[in-house]
Amino acid sequence: MSRSFRVYQKKRGHRRTGSGKLGRVGEILFFATFLLFGCVGLVVILVALVIPEWRANHEFVETICTVRSKELGQTQGEDGTLYRPEIGIEYAIDGGPHFAKTYDMCGSYSSDRAANQAILAQFDVGRQYPCWYDPLDHDVVVLARGYTWWLWLTFVVPISFLLLGGGGLLYRTMRWGRSAEHLAATARSANSRDGVDSNGSSRNGFPNVPVGTELTNSPGTRLRFRLPISAAGTWVLIGALVACGFWNGIVSVFVVKLGRDFMAGRPQWWLMLFMVPFVVAGIGLIVFFVRQVLIATGIGPTLVEISDHPLRPGRTYRLFVSQAGRLRMNSLVVQLVCDEHVRYRQGTDTRTETRRVHRQEIHGRKDFAIRLGEPWAMECDFSVPPGGMHSFKSENNEVRWSLEVQGDVAGWPDFKRAFPVIVYPDDPTERALA
Amino acid sequence: MNEPVVLIRLDDNGRVYRPGETLSGEYRVESLPADEVKAIELSVLWYTEGKGNEDMAVHEFKRLARDDGDWIELQRPSRFSTILPASPLSYDGVILKINWCVRVRVFPRQGKEVLGELPFVLGDVHGAEAVPP
Numbered sequence: 011m012s013r014s015f016r017v018y019q020k021k022r023g024h025r026r027t028g029s030g031k032l033g034r035v036g037e038i039l040f041f042a043t044f045l046l047f048g049c050v051g052l053v054v055i056l057v058a059l060v061i062p063e064w065r066a067n068h069e070f071v072e073t074i075c076t077v078r079s080k081e082l083g084q085t086q087g088e089d090g091t092l093y094r095p096e097i098g099i100e101y102a103i104d105g106g107p108h109f110a111k112t113y114d115m116c117g118s119y120s121s122d123r124a125a126n127q128a129i130l131a132q133f134d135v136g137r138q139y140p141c142w143y144d145p146l147d148h149d150v151v152v153l154a155r156g157y158t159w160w161l162w163l164t165f166v167v168p169i170s171f172l173l174l175g176g177g178g179l180l181y182r183t184m185r186w187g188r189s190a191e192h193l194a195a196t197a198r199s200a201n202s203r204d205g206v207d208s209n210g211s212s213r214n215g216f217p218n219v220p221v222g223t224e225l226t227n228s229p230g231t232r233l234r235f236r237l238p239i240s241a242a243g244t245w246v247l248i249g250a251l252v253a254c255g256f257w258n259g260i261v262s263v264f265v266v267k268l269g270r271d272f273m274a275g276r277p278q279w280w281l282m283l284f285m286v287p288f289v290v291a292g293i294g295l296i297v298f299f300v301r302q303v304l305i306a307t308g309i310g311p312t313l314v315e316i317s318d319h320p321l322r323p324g325r326t327y328r329l330f331v332s333q334a335g336r337l338r339m340n341s342l343v344v345q346l347v348c349d350e351h352v353r354y355r356q357g358t359d360t361r362t363e364t365r366r367v368h369r370q371e372i373h374g375r376k377d378f379a380i381r382l383g384e385p386w387a388m389e390c391d392f393s394v395p396p397g398g399m400h401s402f403k404s405e406n407n408e409v410r411w412s413l414e415v416q417g418d419v420a421g422w423p424d425f426k427r428a429f430p431v432i433v434y435p436d437d438p439t440e441r442a443l444a
Numbered sequence: 445m446n447e448p449v450v451l452i453r454l455d456d457n458g459r460v461y462r463p464g465e466t467l468s469g470e471y472r473v474e475s476l477p478a479d480e481v482k483a484i485e486l487s488v489l490w491y492t493e494g495k496g497n498e499d500m501a502v503h504e505f506k507r508l509a510r511d512d513g514d515w516i517e518l519q520r521p522s523r524f525s526t527i528l529p530a531s532p533l534s535y536d537g538v539i540l541k542i543n544w545c546v547r548v549r550v551f552p553r554q555g556k557e558v559l560g561e562l563p564f565v566l567g568d569v570h571g572a573e574a575v576p577p
Contacts, residue, residue, distance in 0.1 A: 363496075
């Protein structure tokens with residue numbers, strides 16, 4: 011035997027080297043167990059709690075009883091003593107006397123002693139009150155009817171199990187015995203029924219090419235469209251703020267404690283030494299955050315306008331770029347770039363990787379100043395390379411085109427602003443006509 | 445007994461196809477009696493290859509299954525034809541590749557599935573190389 015039989019082996023992304031059939035059986039068993047637990051839990055709650063309360067409200071027969079005793083029943087719970095009202099009553103059915111200690115059908119204990127005593131106070135020993143007994147078992151009797159509100163909360167657990175198990179089982183069963191192509195074809199049919207492309211966008215005649223309507227809904231002042239800036243910079247700023255606040259918030263608790271100890275003459279040198287790398291990392295995050303704030307607020311807005319959109323490989327377009335602010339620029343470069351962006355699983359982590367595959371400088375200028383109220387501006391032609399890949403987007407893989415403005419500012423953090431564009435596939439016939 | 449095998453042939457084998465053109469060809473299954481076949485699936489599809497998780501989409505899918513009352517003929521080659529879509533075009537990138545192929549999957553009554561696959565190129569996109577960011 012050249013290779014030993016392995017039931018379950020190392021996983022690389024979606025690719026497993028173990029037995030696929032065994033894996034599917036395992037998944038079905040997993041979901042079936044959840045479903046079973048859900049069913050059993052639901053039945054137990056119904057039989058033990060819900061049905062008895064419903065019967066007490068609808069089927070029990072009303073009669074008169076005399077209260078003979080009353081006391082606060084006690085039991086020891088995990089968090090202390092629990093209480094319930096226990097009222098001894100005497101009642102007659104068909105002339106035969108019956109005795110019972112009861113209050114309601116649920117008979118549950120609670121930690122609220124005062125509430126239970128208030129219930130007891132409603133009943134006087136020796137007085138008569140209405141009660142309801144079970145016609146099937148005359149010894150089962152209650153002094154109060156109604157439904158217990160928290161009873162409905164208990165349904166959350168078995169119903170969650172039922173949904174998880176049932177949903178998973180249904181999903182797995184529907185996929186059972188179907189090839190990857192069959193499943194993909196079924197998904198495509200469902201998407202086309204919904205008028206949605208397989209990449210989640212509406213149809214534009216180019217499957218898996220983003221439509222990019224959000225890129226053309228803003229008219230330009232010099233050229234046809236003003237392109238929106240990529241939201242990535244904003245997310246970096248928000249991420250930096252959250253990371254900075256979270257990290258330094260935790261570190262500051264320890265630093266304050268160490269500072270107080272130091273001031274009180276009880277310095278904890280080893281702990282202070284241990285905290286040094288954490289404090290350094292916190293300062294690094296603050297520097298990064300401040301740098302992002304400076305880039306976002308200190309450098310004026312960048313405007314990019316384009317003569318047409320979406321773009322096509324091999325065609326030429328007019329471009330207008332303006333940069334506002336009060337800056338001494340070492341250099342400013344406008345370029346057309348294309349990136350491959352992929353997402354993959356590594357163990358239990360999801361990772362992304364981006365690789366630049368095209369960079370074309372459209373305009374570059376060195377050593378100049380931008381004055382406040384007099385934005386720097388330039389207008390020029392640029393071409394998308396013939397034979398270049400079109401924009402592409404699927405679940406885990408993407409080809410992104412964008413116009414980038416990179417600035418090297420004297421005495422200020424460098425900045426890079428991206429303006430996504432969509433490149434449609436080349437059409438030689440259309441190109442000839444154009 | 446020989447292992448069952450699926451043979452696929454394209455009418456314009458080796459040619460680069462353009463979006464909107466018709467892709468046609470035939471397939472046949474050898475060394476497997478027709479009455480032992482439960483179902484056959486023909487797909488024209490693209491899939492990604494590279495560092496990212498694989499994505500796949502089927503452009504054309506046809507399933508013949510005895511349970512659905514379909515007649516499965518293995519004596520003669522079975523023909524197929526489809527109009528190719530406008531995208532995605534075949535692409536040979538750095539960490540992402542997009543491959544098109546015709547895939548035939550045969551489900552025997554007993555034993556493992558038999559798979560046949562023939563790649564083809566859609567569009568004329570140049571290969572990419574990594575450049576510094």
